[in-house]
Amino acid sequence: MTIKPGEVAIVGAAETTKLGAIPDMAQIMLHADAALNAMADAGLKPSDIDGVACVGQMMPQQIAHYLGITPKWVDGTGVGGCSFMLHVRHAAAAIHAGYAKTILITHGESGKSRINPIPRPPEPQSLNGQFEAPFGPMGPPTLFPIPVLRYMKKYGVTHEQMAMVAVVQREWAAKNPRAAFRDPITVEDVLNSRMIAYPFRLLQCCLVTDGGGALILTSAERAKDFPTKPCYILGSGESVETTMVSQMEDFTSSRAFRVAGPEAFRMAGLKHSDVDHLMIYDAFAHLPMYGLEDLGFVGRGEAKDFIWEGNTRPGGKLPLNTNGGGLSYTHTGMYGMFALQESVRQVRGTAPAQVPNVKISVAHGVGGMFSASGTVVLSNQQP
Amino acid sequence: MTLEPGRPRPEPTPETKFFWDGTKNGKLLLQRCGDTGKPYFPPRPFSPYTGTRNVEVFEASGRATLHSYVIHHRPVPGFKPPYAIAVVELEEGPRMMTNIVDCPQTPEALVLDMPLEVAFTKMDDDITLALFRPAKGA
Numbered sequence: 001m002t003i004k005p006g007e008v009a010i011v012g013a014a015e016t017t018k019l020g021a022i023p024d025m026a027q028i029m030l031h032a033d034a035a036l037n038a039m040a041d042a043g044l045k046p047s048d049i050d051g052v053a054c055v056g057q058m059m060p061q062q063i064a065h066y067l068g069i070t071p072k073w074v075d076g077t078g079v080g081g082c083s084f085m086l087h088v089r090h091a092a093a094a095i096h097a098g099y100a101k102t103i104l105i106t107h108g109e110s111g112k113s114r115i116n117p118i119p120r121p122p123e124p125q126s127l128n129g130q131f132e133a134p135f136g137p138m139g140p141p142t143l144f145p146i147p148v149l150r151y152m153k154k155y156g157v158t159h160e161q162m163a164m165v166a167v168v169q170r171e172w173a174a175k176n177p178r179a180a181f182r183d184p185i186t187v188e189d190v191l192n193s194r195m196i197a198y199p200f201r202l203l204q205c206c207l208v209t210d211g212g213g214a215l216i217l218t219s220a221e222r223a224k225d226f227p228t229k230p231c232y233i234l235g236s237g238e239s240v241e242t243t244m245v246s247q248m249e250d251f252t253s254s255r256a257f258r259v260a261g262p263e264a265f266r267m268a269g270l271k272h273s274d275v276d277h278l279m280i281y282d283a284f285a286h287l288p289m290y291g292l293e294d295l296g297f298v299g300r301g302e303a304k305d306f307i308w309e310g311n312t313r314p315g316g317k318l319p320l321n322t323n324g325g326g327l328s329y330t331h332t333g334m335y336g337m338f339a340l341q342e343s344v345r346q347v348r349g350t351a352p353a354q355v356p357n358v359k360i361s362v363a364h365g366v367g368g369m370f371s372a373s374g375t376v377v378l379s380n381q382q383p
Numbered sequence: 384m385t386l387e388p389g390r391p392r393p394e395p396t397p398e399t400k401f402f403w404d405g406t407k408n409g410k411l412l413l414q415r416c417g418d419t420g421k422p423y424f425p426p427r428p429f430s431p432y433t434g435t436r437n438v439e440v441f442e443a444s445g446r447a448t449l450h451s452y453v454i455h456h457r458p459v460p461g462f463k464p465p466y467a468i469a470v471v472e473l474e475e476g477p478r479m480m481t482n483i484v485d486c487p488q489t490p491e492a493l494v495l496d497m498p499l500e501v502a503f504t505k506m507d508d509d510i511t512l513a514l515f516r517p518a519k520g521a
Contacts, residue, residue, distance in 0.1 A: 122391075130393035130403075131425050132480045134512055135469075136462045142455050146470060146480075150451040153495050198454035198465070198490060246470045246480035247425070251451050 005268050006382040008092040009223035009230035012042030012216030013344040016108070019330050020180055022210035026115040030108025030212035031063050038214035043227050044102065049216070051100030053077070053087035054107065055334060063106055073100035079240055080367025081281060081334040084215070085260075085374025088340065089236035091217045101218060108212030109332035117333075128243055143369045144284045145200045147251035151286060152199070154252050155301035159199060161308050163190035165285040166203045166327050168313045173324025175314065175353035180207050181328045204285035206326035206335065213337035215344070220382055229348050234360070235268030235377040237261060245369040254366070256373035257294035261364060264375035265296075269383075270360065272297050277346045277361040278318055279339040282325040288312070291364050292320075295375070319355045322346060336365035340376060347380040386506055390461030393510060399426045401440055406511040411443040411501050413475060424477035445501035447471040447515055450478055454488055465489075471499055471515050485516040 014037030016022065016030055025033065031054060039045065051073035052064045060074035075090050077083050084105055091103040110117050122128040137143045151157065167187055173179035185203060193202040223230035239259035241248055249255055265272075272295075280291035289303035297318065298306045306312070312320035323329040323342040330338055343361040345351035364375045395403040402425075405412035413422045416430035417437030429436045452469035455462070467488045472478045484502050486492050498518035505511045 124392060124394040125396050127425050129391065130395065130399055133391040134393050134506075135480045135482050136390070136455065136459050136466060137468055137480075138455065138457065138459045141457075142453055142468055145453050146468065147451050148453075149495060195454075195456045195465075197456065197468075200453070244425070244480075246478055251470075 003093060003096040005234040006232035006379070007220055008095045008217055009220050009232045010215050010344055010378070011218050011223050011226040011228055011230055012038040012044065012214070013231070013341055014038040014041050014214055015338065015341055016212040019178055019211040020209050021112055022110070023113045023115070025110070025210070027108050027110040027117055028062060028066055030110060030210065031106040031214070032066055032108070034108060034212035034214040035063070035067055035104055035106045038104070038216050041228060042216045044216065049102050049104045051091065051094060051103035053091055053103065053105045055083045069104070071100070073103065079372035081283065082336040082365025082367040082372055082374040083334065084337045084340055085236065085363065085365040085376050086238045088215065088217065088233060088376050089238055089374065092233050092236065095217060095219055101222070103217045105215045105217070106212065107214070107332070107334060107337035109334055110210050111208050111331070111333040112210045132244055132246055140283060140369065141200070141205050142197050143245050145197055145286065146245050147248065147370070148199055148286045150251035151289070155304065157289070157304045159191060160187050161304040162199065162285055163187045163204065164308050165282070165288050166190050168307060169282065169321050169325045169327045171313050172322050172353050173328035176324050176329060177352060179324040179329045180209060181324070200284060203327070206283045206331035207328070209330045209332050211330050211332045211338075213341045215340060229380060231344050231347050231378045231380060232382050233376060234270065234379050234383065235264040235266070237263030237267070237375040238373065240367075240372040241370060243368055243371050248370050254290055254294055254370045254373065256370065257291060257364070257366070260373040260375045261295035264362070264377050268377040270377060275318070275360050275362050276358040277322065277343065277355050278320045279343050279361070279363040280320060281335055281339055281365040282321055282327050283331065283335065283366065285327065287366060288320060295362075295364060314353065322351060322353045322355060336367070336374065339363045339365055343376070343378050347378050386504060386512070387461050387463065390506065392506060398428055402426045403510060405442075406503055406513050407509065409503050411445050411513055412440050413443045413473070413477060414438045414440055422475040422477055424479055444474050446474040446518065447499045447501070449483070449493060449495055449497045449499055451495065452483070452493060454490070454493070467493055469493070469515070479513070482514050483516065484514050
């Protein structure tokens with residue numbers, strides 16, 4: 001039988017104790033620190049967990065063994081920074097199917113200190129290694145913005161409008177004591193910051209930090225017995241397109257976004273006007289614009305004005321990236337976990353920059369350079 | 384032009400060897416789907432449109448337009464910043480990542496949709512890259 005909206009809930013959620021620079025923890029300990037905090041949040045011990053999901057090859061067994069968990073369900077889906085949205089979706093299906101009762105999803109990344117990190121070279125025989133690497137890309141700041149000039153030309157987006165994304169997110173970060181950057185910035189500040197990869201400057205690129213997060217999911221039926229307010233999963237979606245940004249079919253829109261987002265809304269049975277709070281993974285300043293349009297919150301080419309006019313800022317009608325986002329809060333390398341954590345806080349009513357009366361939050365993630373996508377719809381009310 | 388040493392070197396696989404043999408011989412080779420007639424890239428011995436293994440290799444014109452790019456300002460082995468990492472749209476339809484040579488690496492000189500032509504650039508005895516330059520007479 002098809003899974004129903006609200007059949008599974010998040011009952012434990014936490015980030016690592018520290019965020020930013022954590023030079024005293026290897027990557028595996030960042031997973032564990034977040035997992036122990038999430039278990040404390042839910043009142044659970046490792047022996048209570050029977051399912052584990054985390055990103056990458058051989059990782060579920062590393063994390064399960066490190067934490068002393070004997071899982072009967074695992075998921076090592078690794079499609080980049082939105083993998084956790086996919087883990088939530090897969091875990092909900094597993095709980096629905098009876099494969100596991102209590103699933104732990106972990107993220108830890110020593111992005112800044114680089115203590116035992118995951119290596120990320122493009123192999124010279126891979127398609128990326130043959131058809132992108134020879135032309136000089138050096139990581140996400142050179143690849144993720146590749147489509148931006150085409151998007152800006154098509155919709156007449158100015159550099160000022162693209163800078164405003166970072167300005168608005170800093171307004172949210174200013175309200176968040178855990179955000180890495182909290183001082184207010186202006187459009188001029190953004191446009192005067194150091195050029196990284198034209199058209200993007202430093203303040204339009206995400207942070208690089210250490211940190212992690214963990215989530216614990218169980219059935220809605222069992223969720224009522226937990227100490228935390230359940231965050232019900234109303235819907236979810238996932239998709240992938242290509243590892244090569246040069247090969248995405250449309251430089252002004254993400255196919256993976258256009259599949260994952262609408263599927264999550266369909267499952268949840270929601271309209272856009274039902275959404276009180278939104279997270280769109282912002283590794284770079286253009287992502288909230290693509291996300292708003294591809295998820296259908298605004299029409300094509302309308303995101304620039306929607307953001308410029310203040311709709312996503314504190315007090316606006318669609319609060320977006322309320323932790324400060326990857327641009328100002330934190331970005332370990334796989335930020336999707338932090339977008340989910342903020343959605344959980346907002347529906348629990350415990351966010352530092354709490355939006356009044358959030359009932360429904362959408363967390364939308366990207367993986368790679370428009371390579372993958374996952375969307376999760378959360379609510380504090382079971383339909 | 385000659386390339387700076389240190390640029391990542393592609394390693395052909397059985398599926399892509401024809402492409403790299405082509406650039407070595409001054410030909411930009413693409414493949415075309417036998418069912419739809421549509422060209423595609425990167426190389427693979429079947430059509431991404433229909434799954435048919437009935438595909439043919441053909442020589443592209445080498446003409447393209449500038450689809451999008453970034454100008455990287457930070458040091459990378461094999462490159463002198465600032466340098467553009469570009470995606471061009473070939474006349475036949477497919478897009479590919481490349482660099483734009485014989486052209487200032489500035490937003491003023493690099494105008495979207497400007498006409499380009501292929502500039503085969505030798506990396507070593509086995510590998511020649513398909514770079515692009517502003518089209519002559521454009």
